[in-house]
Amino acid sequence: MDLSFTETQDMLRDTLSRFLADTYDFETRKKMLERPEGRDPGIWRALATELGILSAPFSEEQGGLGGGPLENLIVMEELGKVIAIEPYLQTAVIGGGALKAAGGAMADALIPGIIGGDVIFAFAYAEPKGRYDLARIETTARKDGAGYVLNGHKAVVYAAPWATHLLVTARTGGSGNERGGVELFVVDAKSAGVTRRDYPTVDGFQASEVYFENVAVPGEALLPGGMDLIEQVVDEATMAVCAEGQGAGRQLHELTLAYTKERKQFGQPIGRFQALQFRLADMMIEAEQVASMTLMGTLKLDLPAEQRKAAVSLAKAKVSKSLRFIGQNAVQTHGGIGITVELAAGHYFKRLTMIESQFGPADWHLERYEALTLPA
Amino acid sequence: MNLDFSPEELAFRDEVRAFIAENYPAQLRGKQDEGGDLSKEDFLSWHKVLAKKGWIAPAWPVEYGGPGWTATQRYIWSEETARADCIRIMPFGITMVGPVIYTFGTPEQKARFLPRILSGEDWWCQGYSEPGSGSDLASLRTRAVLSEDGSHYIVNGQKTWTTMAQHADWGFFLVRTNPDAKQQEGISFLLIDMKTPGITVRPIITLGGEHEVNEVFLEDVKVPVENRVYEENKGWTCAKFLLAHERTGIAGVAASKRGIERVRSIASSEMDGDRPLLANPFFRRKVAELEMDLTALEFTELRTLAGEAAGRGPGPESSVLKIKGSEIQQRITELALEAAGHYGAPYFRGFGEGDNEHPIGPDWAHHTAPSYFNMRKTTIYGGSNEIQRNIIAKMVLGL
Numbered sequence: 141m142d143l144s145f146t147e148t149q150d151m152l153r154d155t156l157s158r159f160l161a162d163t164y165d166f167e168t169r170k171k172m173l174e175r176p177e178g179r180d181p182g183i184w185r186a187l188a189t190e191l192g193i194l195s196a197p198f199s200e201e202q203g204g205l206g207g208g209p210l211e212n213l214i215v216m217e218e219l220g221k222v223i224a225i226e227p228y229l230q231t232a233v234i235g236g237g238a239l240k241a242a243g244g245a246m247a248d249a250l251i252p253g254i255i256g257g258d259v260i261f262a263f264a265y266a267e268p269k270g271r272y273d274l275a276r277i278e279t280t281a282r283k284d285g286a287g288y289v290l291n292g293h294k295a296v297v298y299a300a301p302w303a304t305h306l307l308v309t310a311r312t313g314g315s316g317n318e319r320g321g322v323e324l325f326v327v328d329a330k331s332a333g334v335t336r337r338d339y340p341t342v343d344g345f346q347a348s349e350v351y352f353e354n355v356a357v358p359g360e361a362l363l364p365g366g367m368d369l370i371e372q373v374v375d376e377a378t379m380a381v382c383a384e385g386q387g388a389g390r391q392l393h394e395l396t397l398a399y400t401k402e403r404k405q406f407g408q409p410i411g412r413f414q415a416l417q418f419r420l421a422d423m424m425i426e427a428e429q430v431a432s433m434t435l436m437g438t439l440k441l442d443l444p445a446e447q448r449k450a451a452v453s454l455a456k457a458k459v460s461k462s463l464r465f466i467g468q469n470a471v472q473t474h475g476g477i478g479i480t481v482e483l484a485a486g487h488y489f490k491r492l493t494m495i496e497s498q499f500g501p502a503d504w505h506l507e508r509y510e511a512l513t514l515p516a
Numbered sequence: 517m518n519l520d521f522s523p524e525e526l527a528f529r530d531e532v533r534a535f536i537a538e539n540y541p542a543q544l545r546g547k548q549d550e551g552g553d554l555s556k557e558d559f560l561s562w563h564k565v566l567a568k569k570g571w572i573a574p575a576w577p578v579e580y581g582g583p584g585w586t587a588t589q590r591y592i593w594s595e596e597t598a599r600a601d602c603i604r605i606m607p608f609g610i611t612m613v614g615p616v617i618y619t620f621g622t623p624e625q626k627a628r629f630l631p632r633i634l635s636g637e638d639w640w641c642q643g644y645s646e647p648g649s650g651s652d653l654a655s656l657r658t659r660a661v662l663s664e665d666g667s668h669y670i671v672n673g674q675k676t677w678t679t680m681a682q683h684a685d686w687g688f689f690l691v692r693t694n695p696d697a698k699q700q701e702g703i704s705f706l707l708i709d710m711k712t713p714g715i716t717v718r719p720i721i722t723l724g725g726e727h728e729v730n731e732v733f734l735e736d737v738k739v740p741v742e743n744r745v746y747e748e749n750k751g752w753t754c755a756k757f758l759l760a761h762e763r764t765g766i767a768g769v770a771a772s773k774r775g776i777e778r779v780r781s782i783a784s785s786e787m788d789g790d791r792p793l794l795a796n797p798f799f800r801r802k803v804a805e806l807e808m809d810l811t812a813l814e815f816t817e818l819r820t821l822a823g824e825a826a827g828r829g830p831g832p833e834s835s836v837l838k839i840k841g842s843e844i845q846q847r848i849t850e851l852a853l854e855a856a857g858h859y860g861a862p863y864f865r866g867f868g869e870g871d872n873e874h875p876i877g878p879d880w881a882h883h884t885a886p887s888y889f890n891m892r893k894t895t896i897y898g899g900s901n902e903i904q905r906n907i908i909a910k911m912v913l914g915l
Contacts, residue, residue, distance in 0.1 A: 266858045268859075268877065269787055271787075271788055271789070271857045271858075272857070273789060276789060295858050295859065295877065296858040296859060296861050296862060296877075298861075316790075317789065337876065339862050339863065339864060339876060340862075340863045341861045341862060341863055342724075342860075342861060342862075342863045342885040342886070342889075343861070347861065347862065349876055404648070405649075405650065405651050405652035405655070406651075406652045406655075407655075413902075415902055415905075416902075468892065471892045471896075472892070472895055472896065472900075472901075475650050475651070475896050475900065476645070476650065476676070476677050476729075476893070476896055476897070478892070478896075479722050479723055479889065479890070479892055479893050479896070480720050480721065480722050480723070481721045481722070481723060482720070482721075486723045486889075489723070489889070490723060490885075490889065493853075493885070493888065493889075494860075494861055494885075497853075497854070497857070497860065501854060503796075503798035503799070503854075506798075507798065
């Protein structure tokens with residue numbers, strides 16, 4: 141057993157961490173969010189071309205660095221530390237992950253674009269009534285000659301306003317939440333019949349309601365693998381947001397700790413009060429458990445499906461609970477200023493709150509874990 | 517001892533219910549103030565209806581304009597207004613400065629300010645916290661210096677977290693009049709006209725995007741000495757009295773009942789697979805636990821009120837109500853956000869651009885994340901819950 145990162149992995153982290161320290165301070169981030177498109181495309185371009193970060197999770201044959209889930213963990217953790225709004229999760233982890241797993245012509249065509257920064261993905265999987273059940277979808281993909289025709293409405297699609305490509309779950313058959321018939325499609329975001337309603341999200345991203353009205357796609361748009369593939373991709377994405385939460389959670393703990401040392405009440409730094417010392421210690425314990433569970437789940441992503449799902453669910457449940465604890469206690473420790481937009485702490489709290497439920501909150505994952513591992 | 521309302525109390529309840537049904541302003545129906553979207557006019561429209569009826573200040577003595585209700589009647593009143601989803605009455609005049617003025621004020625102050633608080637003519641704000649004085653309120657540094665002829669104070673300093681100061685006509689301020697005395701003994705309680713030259717109000721935007729709170733800057737603000745309540749350097753007595761008052765109201769039992777009711781109704785229509793969300797065993801257990809804790813709080817409050825009716829209190833026990841009440845209010849917003857699922861994420865501020873054909877999830881979902889963020893304030897304001905625990909430890913337990 142060896143739980144240490146390789147030199148190459150350490151270098152990846154250092155490079156990215158230095159770049160983000162220079163480009164993603166709180167004030168700069170705030171200005172990015174205020175731009176009409178809600179981001180600074182130059183950052184993404186630099187991540188791709190100057191740093192080569194977007195090649196991290198792809199094999200050398202695909203033009204990548206030969207990495208995988210651990211490289212995604214490193215990148216997402218660093219992005220989380222600065223609460224970056226870059227679509228790495230959607231593009232490299234989810235889009236790239238699906239293409240890697242499916243292989244074929246579509247993968248060969250799009251992976252170089254991801255690595256080069258030209259292809260941005262958004263993941264259109266959620267639906268207005270589906271909650272977190274990936275198979276409970278009503279969007280349809282009707283066979284039409286060699287291709288398919290898509291119809292439906294996808295909810296809260298993060299990064300959709302920026303995306304060149306949408307990764308869409310749709311039914312070629314079946315109903316309700318039957319697994320059979322659910323497939324994954326790559327759709328050009330500019331296809332005729334795709335419309336969006338865009339809006340900002342509470343945690344600083346841009347997202348959309350995406351509507352598909354008789355959207356024709358070629359046969360190779362279907363990435364073979366059905367629900368098995370979708371679950372694998374979402375499990376990888378789930379661990380990636382855990383890593384993001386690890387970065388953001390630790391950073392929020394540090395910001396809070398620094399605040400307790402500088403904020404004085406009753407003639408002393410508030411960090412001298414035992415009640416707050418215990419709280420800061422508990423927050424640290426939770427942040428460490430987030431790191432442990434993130435590593436555990438990430439290392440088990442290559443196990444057979446049932447074991448992988450159980451591990452990911454256990455990890456995400458714990459991470460969700462711990463991040464809520466860290467976020468709420470960070471705000472409480474800051475007092476009123478923690479609820480304003482003026483300090484970074486509040487913005488970390490908002491992102492952590494959204495991570496809690498992204499790809500399923502604690503209850504949902506505990507339920508999935510119980511179903512997989514406990515006798516009925 | 518029994519829990520049943522007497523025939524008179526039942527008649528009172530029916531009267532209240534009918535009055536609300538007939539007189540609650542139509543334009544406020546369906547509006548809630550959780551998202552901070554209510555205007556000054558919204559707040560005042562309901563205030564004025566109640567002022568006209570004589571019901572605006574349930575806890576005030578009759579001689580100052582209260583309705584003379586018993587504790588049970590006041591309980592019925594808060595139940596019924598919450599049940600009908602009435603917006604809250606701004607507390608700064610009615611529940612905060614009003615009682616200070618009728619308890620500590622001069623006859624002239626009572627005559628001048630109380631009627632305008634009741635009528636809603638004056639909108640009040642609270643100048644307590646300062647950037648360096650939050651939990652440690654007594655360390656406040658806003659300075660008031662008496663003029664040589666003794667006719668007025670000159671006030672300099674900065675206040676913060678001043679709720680709704682953007683609408684305020686008047687503010688009640690804690691200021692330091694004697695910097696040499698022990699902290700609590702050098703503070704005075706001043707009523708300041710917010711239109712006085714030298715006052716600047718700057719908005720603070722909170723995490724849900726609301727403008728509820730402000731910073732208030734005071735630069736050479738001239739305040740007539742007759743606007744000081746109670747003796748010079750005895751303002752802390754007024755402040756302590758007011759904090760104890762604020763804490764009983766802060767339990768918010770009736771509003772929390774209504775909040776849980778709303779979560780129940782959302783979760784019975786929101787589907788979780790083939791069942792309503794309310795049938796999800798995890799979700800329903802959390803609702804049940806919330807109702808358990810709210811019932812415990814309700815009966816704690818009823819016992820406190822009974823004690824008050826018997827002439828005891830409100831003492832340090834009201835800290836219990838503040839702690840439990842604020843935690844429950846927060847848990848309700850947690851459940852609502854959970855119920856919203858994916859639709860907790862959109863930051864949606866109404867159909868400004870005219871596209872109402874493509875709704876972004878259910879209407880109730882838009883407020884869930886901003887409310888969740890915003891309601892973190894309840895364990896911070898009114899004396900943070902840490903301070904409340906200190907009060908219990910010191911004042912009740914003698915530690």
